[in-house]
Structure formats: C-alpha cells, structure tokens
Amino acid sequence: MKPDIQNIIKFIIHSLPEDSIVKRNLENINSGKWRSRAYYQFIDSAHPNTPGSKWIFKENIILEHPQSGTIVLDILEKDQPGGIEFYELI
Structure with a gap:
C-alpha cells in the first residue's frame, strides 16, 4: 500500500x-x-542532469518516518523538491 503522500509532505515540512x-x-x-x-515525483525527470532539463540533481535529504521508514527527498537545483523515495518499498 502506498503511503499517504499529503501526510508524508507534512512530516517532511515539519x-x-x-x-x-x-x-x-x-x-x-x-x-x-x-x-x-516506491517513488513519488514532483518534477519531470526527462533528460536528467543535462542542459535545459528541469531535473538537475543537487542533494538528498534522508529522514526516518515513524510508519513509512526511511524516506529520501531528492533536492534539485534552486532547492526544488524533485521527488520522494520510500526506501522500505523498493
């Protein structure tokens, strides 16, 4: 079962x-x-890390959610969230 994404986003924000x-x-x-x-995406990852792409990776933020376990937030240039990976669902 997929996690409730709105609750996950609230958790990350908090x-x-x-x-x-x-x-x-x-x-x-x-x-x-x-x-x-296992992956919820905000930004299209077509042609990642190439000039003109919306998906230019910067870093990950790794958090431990009490019910969903390890979640990895992909951060793109300009500190835009690219997507959320749910490690326990891989």
Missing part, C-alpha cells in the same frame, strides 16, 4: 529547519504523481 528554502518550496509545490511503487 522536519526541516524553519529557515529552509526547501521547506518553503515544498509548502508551495504542485502535486506530483506516483512513478513507481
């Missing part, structure tokens, strides 16, 4: 530092869609 740009971007993000059983 877990990030108050002055985090990622937090502000996540609070204002448009909805995404499930790309697999």
Whole structure:
C-alpha cells in the first residue's frame, strides 16, 4: 500500500529547519504523481542532469518516518523538491 503522500509532505515540512528554502518550496509545490511503487515525483525527470532539463540533481535529504521508514527527498537545483523515495518499498 502506498503511503499517504499529503501526510508524508507534512512530516517532511515539519522536519526541516524553519529557515529552509526547501521547506518553503515544498509548502508551495504542485502535486506530483506516483512513478513507481516506491517513488513519488514532483518534477519531470526527462533528460536528467543535462542542459535545459528541469531535473538537475543537487542533494538528498534522508529522514526516518515513524510508519513509512526511511524516506529520501531528492533536492534539485534552486532547492526544488524533485521527488520522494520510500526506501522500505523498493
């Protein structure tokens, strides 16, 4: 069963530092869609890490959710959330 993404987003927002740009971007993000059983994507990853792509990877934020376990937030350039991977569902 897929996690409740809205509750996961709230958890992530609550877990990030108050002055985090990622937090502000996540609070204002448009909805995404499930790309697999274990990955919820906000930004299209077509042609990743190439000039002109919307998906230019910067870093990961790894959090432990009490019910869903390890979640990995992909952060793109300009501190945009790219997607959420649910490690326990891989």
